[in-house]
Amino acid sequence: MNNSSLWLIFTTFFKIGAFTFGGGWAMISIIEREIVDKYHWIDRDDFLDLLAIAQSMPGILAVNIATSVGDKLRGTRGSIIASLGTILPSFLIILAIAIFLTPDIIKNNRVISSIFMGIRPAVVALIIAPVITSAKAAKLKWRTVWIPLVVALMISLDMGAVSNPILYIVLGALGGFGIWKWSQHNLSKK
């Protein structure tokens, strides 16, 4: 662990942030390769343990894993450096794009507006695909298949508080916990 200077932690995560498209899982495999296989900062079991923790946290998975790896290597300073390294490349790239590609240009430049008119329906398709993938991964049964349907319907209806996604995240978490408690209770009665 002696080669994990703060600077090397920063540049490693900066590179990961700068060269991985797609975020999330694409990033995790690169982080694993760099941290476990290349620098041997953490062994694979520890990495998988950190990954399990990072996954059970809200927020951005790649930042979460950077935070926990940085913390393991160099404490709080390491976690700040690793997270900043992960965030900075996308922050700077997007900032540069935002400065030049203003809403006004997207709307009024004929070339750019025609390109975006074609892109928008494709973006919708790119979000429909993970709906199906995640539905399969969630192993929905007849008992649970109504949940995503109701959630999607309520949120997209746009009816104020009952259309707030946070409501359904809280209900889902409480529901899962409640059913588990109830089944524990029933088990202990038998």
Place this chain on the structure above:
Amino acid sequence: MNFYLKLIWAYLKIGIFGFGGGYAMLSLVEKAVVTPGWISETMFTDIVAISQMTPGPIGINSATYIGYVAPQVVSPELTGWWWGILGSILATLAVTVPSFLLVLYSSHFIRRHQESGAIKAIFSGLRPVVVGLIASAAIMLMNNANFNPKGISWQLWTNIAICAISFVLAYFAIPFKGKKIKIHPILIIILAGITGFLIYY
């Protein structure tokens, strides 16, 4: 200044409740920034497209872009790149700080309760909700602004065709020279952009 507090609050909430990855987070982002009119529906879609084509997590990309654009849309006084940069720094920090603190200070707690089944139970409850969140993001984007901005019927059908073909390319592995390959989302966006240019220019 008031606007920046609202921006921070909006992204703190996204950071605290953003379970299930980038696509699930999109519906939270959309509710937080499109509903109050900080950015338009098409702008939101464009930001998702740009996030897909640039490196890094979609949560960071969208926070940075929206943080930059929203101040000038909300109030003309906040026009200028410094107001934009302030917004993008604040939004990006706000979306990352909650989970940063949670990872630092509650990892031990999570580790202790992982075996107990409580954490697993919570996530088994969240999983179907996450499917619904992603679906709601897709449904909310299926709007006139994205598919039929000028109210011309041949354009609507063209856009539905672009969406359908993109879906097939994104979801199914395409046979190519005896192998089955998955087309990268970036390539799909580039192809759709070229199509848009050829048809709508």
